[in-house]
Amino acid sequence: MTKDLIFAFLICISLFALDANAQIDQSGFISIDCGTPQGPNYMDAATGLHYVPDSGFMDTGVNGTISTEFQANGLEQQLFTLTSFPQGIRNCYTIRFSQGKGKKYLIRTRFLYGNYDGKSQPPNFDLHLGVDFWDTIKIDNASSPLLREIIHILSSDFVHVCLVNTGRGTPFISTLELRLLNSSMYETKSGSLQNVMRLDLGSTSSQLVRYQDDIYDRLWFPYNNVENTVPLSTSLPIDNTLEHGNAYRPPPKVLSTAIAGENGISFSWEPANATDEQYIYLHFAEIEADHVNRQFNIYVNGKLFDEPLAPDYLSSTTVFSTSPLTPRAKYQITLNKTGNSIRPPTINALEIYKVVRQFITSQTYDLDVEAIMNVKSTYGVKKNWQGDPCGSEDDTWNGVTCKYDVNPPRVISLNLSSSELHGTISPYITNLTKLESLDLSNNKLTGEVPAFLSHLAFLRVLDLKGNSFSGQMPEELLAKSRNRSLLLSYDEGGDKFGKKKKLSAGALASIVISVVVLGLLALIVLFWMIRKKNQQAGKITETERKPSPNIALELKSRQFTYSEVLPMTNNFQKVLGKGGFGTVYLGYVDNRDVAVKMLSPSSAQGFKEFRAEASLLMSIHHKNLISIVGYCVEGTHIGIIYEYMPNRSLDMQLSDKNPKPLTWEERLQIALDAAQGLEYLHHGCQPPIIHRDIKSSNILLDDKFQAKLADFGLSRILPTGEGGHVTTIIAGSPGYLDPEYYRSNKLTEKSDVYSFGVVLLEIVTGRHLLGKQDKIYVVTWVNDMLEKGDVSKVIDTRLQGEVDVKSSRKVVELAMACVSLDSRRRPDMSVIVSILKQCLREIIDYDSN
Numbered sequence: 001m002t003k004d005l006i007f008a009f010l011i012c013i014s015l016f017a018l019d020a021n022a023q024i025d026q027s028g029f030i031s032i033d034c035g036t037p038q039g040p041n042y043m044d045a046a047t048g049l050h051y052v053p054d055s056g057f058m059d060t061g062v063n064g065t066i067s068t069e070f071q072a073n074g075l076e077q078q079l080f081t082l083t084s085f086p087q088g089i090r091n092c093y094t095i096r097f098s099q100g101k102g103k104k105y106l107i108r109t110r111f112l113y114g115n116y117d118g119k120s121q122p123p124n125f126d127l128h129l130g131v132d133f134w135d136t137i138k139i140d141n142a143s144s145p146l147l148r149e150i151i152h153i154l155s156s157d158f159v160h161v162c163l164v165n166t167g168r169g170t171p172f173i174s175t176l177e178l179r180l181l182n183s184s185m186y187e188t189k190s191g192s193l194q195n196v197m198r199l200d201l202g203s204t205s206s207q208l209v210r211y212q213d214d215i216y217d218r219l220w221f222p223y224n225n226v227e228n229t230v231p232l233s234t235s236l237p238i239d240n241t242l243e244h245g246n247a248y249r250p251p252p253k254v255l256s257t258a259i260a261g262e263n264g265i266s267f268s269w270e271p272a273n274a275t276d277e278q279y280i281y282l283h284f285a286e287i288e289a290d291h292v293n294r295q296f297n298i299y300v301n302g303k304l305f306d307e308p309l310a311p312d313y314l315s316s317t318t319v320f321s322t323s324p325l326t327p328r329a330k331y332q333i334t335l336n337k338t339g340n341s342i343r344p345p346t347i348n349a350l351e352i353y354k355v356v357r358q359f360i361t362s363q364t365y366d367l368d369v370e371a372i373m374n375v376k377s378t379y380g381v382k383k384n385w386q387g388d389p390c391g392s393e394d395d396t397w398n399g400v401t402c403k404y405d406v407n408p409p410r411v412i413s414l415n416l417s418s419s420e421l422h423g424t425i426s427p428y429i430t431n432l433t434k435l436e437s438l439d440l441s442n443n444k445l446t447g448e449v450p451a452f453l454s455h456l457a458f459l460r461v462l463d464l465k466g467n468s469f470s471g472q473m474p475e476e477l478l479a480k481s482r483n484r485s486l487l488l489s490y491d492e493g494g495d496k497f498g499k500k501k502k503l504s505a506g507a508l509a510s511i512v513i514s515v516v517v518l519g520l521l522a523l524i525v526l527f528w529m530i531r532k533k534n535q536q537a538g539k540i541t542e543t544e545r546k547p548s549p550n551i552a553l554e555l556k557s558r559q560f561t562y563s564e565v566l567p568m569t570n571n572f573q574k575v576l577g578k579g580g581f582g583t584v585y586l587g588y589v590d591n592r593d594v595a596v597k598m599l600s601p602s603s604a605q606g607f608k609e610f611r612a613e614a615s616l617l618m619s620i621h622h623k624n625l626i627s628i629v630g631y632c633v634e635g636t637h638i639g640i641i642y643e644y645m646p647n648r649s650l651d652m653q654l655s656d657k658n659p660k661p662l663t664w665e666e667r668l669q670i671a672l673d674a675a676q677g678l679e680y681l682h683h684g685c686q687p688p689i690i691h692r693d694i695k696s697s698n699i700l701l702d703d704k705f706q707a708k709l710a711d712f713g714l715s716r717i718l719p720t721g722e723g724g725h726v727t728t729i730i731a732g733s734p735g736y737l738d739p740e741y742y743r744s745n746k747l748t749e750k751s752d753v754y755s756f757g758v759v760l761l762e763i764v765t766g767r768h769l770l771g772k773q774d775k776i777y778v779v780t781w782v783n784d785m786l787e788k789g790d791v792s793k794v795i796d797t798r799l800q801g802e803v804d805v806k807s808s809r810k811v812v813e814l815a816m817a818c819v820s821l822d823s824r825r826r827p828d829m830s831v832i833v834s835i836l837k838q839c840l841r842e843i844i845d846y847d848s849n
Contacts, residue, residue: 026050028180029217030095034173035063035081044077047211054083054176057093059386061085064172066114070143074207079112079145084172085163090128092162092387093176094373100157101366104186106179106216108149109161111172113142123169128162131391132359135194137171145174147219149195150356151186156363156408157370160387179217184247186281186353190324193279193353197269199223200349202231202257214251220349226267229259232346234287240316248281248318250349255285255316258348261335264296265345268332269352276354277324278331283349284311284319296345299334300325308338311346324355364390364402368411371431372400378426381419403434405773412775413437417463425450434458436775439734441489442466449490451476460777461770463489463734484821487777489734489742558630560589562637569596581609581713586644593644594629598637609713614640616712620685624677626700626710645708647701650674650759654696654766661798665843666705667763668811672836673707674699678756679829681709682749688718690726690747694755695736696762696769716747735769735777740823750823756832757818764811766796779819782812807839 026049033042033051041052054061061083071080085091097103107129113122122139127148135148159178163171186193200209203222211217224231238252259265271278286294290313298305298319306319325331335345363369372389375381383398390402390409401413411432417439424447429438436458445467453462454476462477473490480486560568565587574586582600586593599610617628617640629641647653650670653662662670674694681689692714700710714731726747732738738754741747761778762769769778776784785794791809814835820826827835 030178032057032093032095032176033078033081034061034083034175035065037063046076047217049211049217051078054093057095057176058083058091060087060091060384064116066112066116067118070112070114072143078175079110079114082112082114082116082172082174084116084170085165086170088384089165090162090386091171092160094387095159095161095176095178096370096373097154097157097159100154100159102153104151104153104181104183105159106149106151106181106218107159107161108147108175108177108179108219109173110145110147110175110177111137111139112145112174113139113172115142116172117170121169123171124166125169125171126164126166128160128164128387129359130160130162130363130388131361134356134359136166139169147195149219150192151181151195151353152192152359157366158363158388160363162387177217181216182242182247182249186248186279187322188279188324188355190277190355191357192355192359194356196271196278196352196354197221198349198351200254200257201226201347202233202259203254204231204233204257209251209253213253215249218251220251220254224259226259226261226265228263229261229265232258232260232287234314236287236314238285238287238314238316240285246316246318248283248316248320250283250316250318255283255348256287258285258287258346260344260346262344264337265335265347266332267334267350268330270330271327271354274329275327277327279321279324279353279355280333281318281320281351281353282333282347283351284309284317284346285315285348286311286313286346287348288343290314292343293341294337294343294346295341296335296337299336301328301332302334305333361392362408363388365408365410368432368434371428372397372411372414374428374431375414375426378428379416379419379421379423381416381421383419401437401775403773403775410434412458413770415439416443418442421445423447425453427452429453430455432456437461437770439463440467441734444468446470449473449477453477454480459486460775460780461487461734465489465491467491484780484783487735487739487780489737492743560630560632560641562632562634565596565598565632565637565639565641568594568641572598582639587641589629589641593646595642595644596639597642598632598639610638610640613712613715616689616715620681620689622677622680622684623706624673624708625680626708642710643702645700645710646703647705649697650699650701650707650763651696653701654762656766656772656798661766661796662705664799664803664808665840668807668836668840668843670699670701670705670707671760671763671811672833672840674709674759675756675829675833675836677707677709678752679833681715682752682829688749690716690718690749691752691755692716692747693732693736694752694759695733696759699759718747718749738823739821748823749829750826753818753826753829753832754820754823756829757815757826760811760815760818764796764808764815765794766798782816786812786816804843807842810835810839 031049031051032054034054036053038053038055041050043050064082064084066080109127122142124136124138127134127137129152134150137146137148139146161176163173165171198218198220200220200222202224204224205222208222209220214220234256238255240246240249240252240255242249280300282298286292295308295310297308309319311317335347337345369389376385385397389397389400389411396402399415400411402409403412412434413436414432421440421443423445425440425445430452435456438459438461441463443466446469448471449464449469451474453459454474477486477488481488568587568589569585572585576584576586576595582598585596585598587596588594614631621627627643629643631641632639652658678691678694681691691709691712693711698709698711699707701707716726718726727745736755736758738751741751758779761782765778765782767778767781770776771778771781782794791812794812795803795808814832818826
């Protein structure tokens with residue numbers, strides 16, 4: 001090997017060693033360069049810091065580069081680019097530490113606008129740490145970087161730094177940096193510390209000092225503008241090691257300069273707010289000859305702050321406040337030499353921090369965060385899941401429900417229905433150990449349903465319908481379903497669940513022929529039924545193909561043009577509600593308020609429901625059924641106009657947000673009204689009609705709180721001569737759906753009875769279908785309470801003893817009979833109406849006495 005090659009080899013080894021050492025030194029560092037294209041990490045040539053792009057820490061944002069006019073020489077590489085967030089209100093960076101909880105970190109953000117968007121309009125926006133407000137970022141100078149920095153003890157292994165759009169411009173960020181600090185530094189029990197200033201006194205340089213001169217990468221800004229002082233400096237090495245006893249370890253480069261004042265040194269500043277509590281850290285090192293006799297007193301706001309100080313020669317000393325300074329509009333630090341001192345006082349550097357108390361919201365349990373982040377990564381969830389999953393009660397992730405009466409908050413419900421999930425069920429889900437409800441319905445999940453889901457000890461609701469699973473449902477889950485500890489929903493049989501068998505050619509041919517013959521027979525029967533129905537009713541005719549804008553409705557009610565609907569709704573000004581079909585608006589016609597439900601053009605299922613509902617409401621009339629005022633079918637503008645129900649829906653009236661809860665008599669009257677509406681559908685209509693979507697949000701209340709059933713889009717006619725049922729695809733709302741209908745696909749009148757029983761339990765208890773606090777299914781909760789033998793415990797506590805015990809016991813017994821798993825044990829609606837009438841009479845008699 002030649003000498004040149006040996007020399008080159010040694011240089012490579014040396015460079016590798018230097019890089020490895022730098023990496024070790026930065027083991028507690030995370031340096032994020034925002035806005036750089038996704039690619040390899042890099043080492044900053046000036047500092048030796050290792051930066052990574054921000055793409056691995058957030059899901060949103062747009063890369064940007066500052067304008068060339070602001071790309072000055074000497075500008076740090078990280079400030080040339082930025083990430084902006086034009087979409088969404090809240091966008092977050094999430095950083096995970098292997099051992100972050102309980103550790104003290106310096107968290108720093110920097111913002112350089114640099115007219116990156118060409119608008120010359122610097123924005124204002126808010127900066128949050130987790131869900132808690134940190135500071136307002138107000139960009140006044142397009143060419144000057146804005147810095148925000150706090151010292152914070154992590155309460156979790158996850159840190160969420162969020163930018164919040166407040167309507168004053170698009171949020172952006174240039175760099176995000178986190179630095180692990182020594183736990184004994186900057187001690188305070190008052191809260192986190194936000195940096196106000198950090199000054200390298202006496203420095204004549206134009207460059208700030210940071211890593212590698214400062215092992216913690218604090219930014220020290222040169223300052224030599226204190227009146228009546230002169231700068232001092234030395235080129236000799238200065239000891240700032242821990243062995244010397246100074247945990248703050250100010251950089252030797254900073255300590256090598258100082259200011260001295262023959263008549264003392266006075267330094268003052270005014271806080272942004274007079275109520276801010278401040279901490280000060282003063283750094284000293286004697287840098288003149290070792291025989292100098294220098295001693296001075298330190299005063300803060302005119303009061304002696306510490307005993308006389310004589311700085312050690314070429315060694316650091318830090319004097320700091322152990323409790324916050326008394327808030328005031330102006331602070332002053334004064335250094336005066338003692339009578340024994342020959343030389344004037346000096347100071348090398350100072351730091352000032354203000355207390356930030358608002359970081360008090362508990363973050364989600366770390367293992368829950370890790371689990372749900374892994375679920376997000378596995379499936380590429382597109383729900384704008386950013387920041388802390390539980391955050392606050394008003395800021396949880398979409399589809400995630402949390403329990404907040406524990407510390408830290410826990411994830412107890414995960415709804416990933418219709419989220420375009422592919423692949424198998426992720427085992428990470430089982431790490432959500434407090435999960436009570438899991439909805440994976442209507443996705444493209446495959447493989448076998450794993451038995452590990454049964455290990456979720458608190459799981460009460462599991463919905464797996466609408467996927468393409470194979471194999472058999474695990475016996476462990478079926479057992480829980482049978483003993484009623486788990487409400488299990490899944491597709492039985494067919495291609496969506498169950499092992500597929502390979503068919504022979506002959507068998508396949510037989511099946512094809514059979515299907516064709518049955519199909520022809522079905523078409524003949526369908527044609528005959530439609531013809532007969534149109535002859536009898538003459539209510540609705542339409543094409544039986546895909547939804548057509550030329551649909552004609554031959555209705556008795558009034559038809560409105562779209563040009564009439566626009567002024568009727570004041571150009572769709574006030575929204576009453578939204579659903580899969582479209583939007584409901586407040587309207588006004590014929591001197592009365594109306595509700596106008598407009599179908600979304602993209603809702604094919606909504607169109608089918610529109611036809612079903614319009615047809616039904618034209619042919620039936622009852623005081624406890626919503627009535628139709630008219631309709632609109634004009635091009636793609638399709639809608640139904642109903643009577644307006646000013647007291648909205650039953651679920652809203654039962655909500656704990658309702659300041660005036662329904663009385664016991666009002667509740668039973670509403671239950672009776674709804675029951676009478678169902679009784680009419682089941683026994684007053686020929687053939688009978690099954691509503692198929694009875695729930696508290698589909699029971700509407702007029703100005704006198706009279707209840708009326710609404711939303712008949714899923715209703716089905718019960719054919720005669722088929723054993724009192726119709727076999728149909730499962731439809732309805734989870735939690736209200738008859739479990740027997742789930743298993744058999746056989747829809748009967750008793751399916752509506754089960755749903756009504758659930759509503760009756762909501763009326764009695766005042767609880768949400770899944771309790772908002774404990775997330776226990778209302779049927780399970782009532783059953784558990786009744787096993788303890790006290791009916792009064794299930795009555796809504798807001799009723800405060802006004803309930804008649806006798807009637808309440810009957811109503812609870814009636815409700816539990818309605819939700820019997822065996823439909824044969826459920827009462828008919830006529831029986832239910834009779835019992836509710838009797839209970840209502842008993843209440844009236846009870847009140848009169």
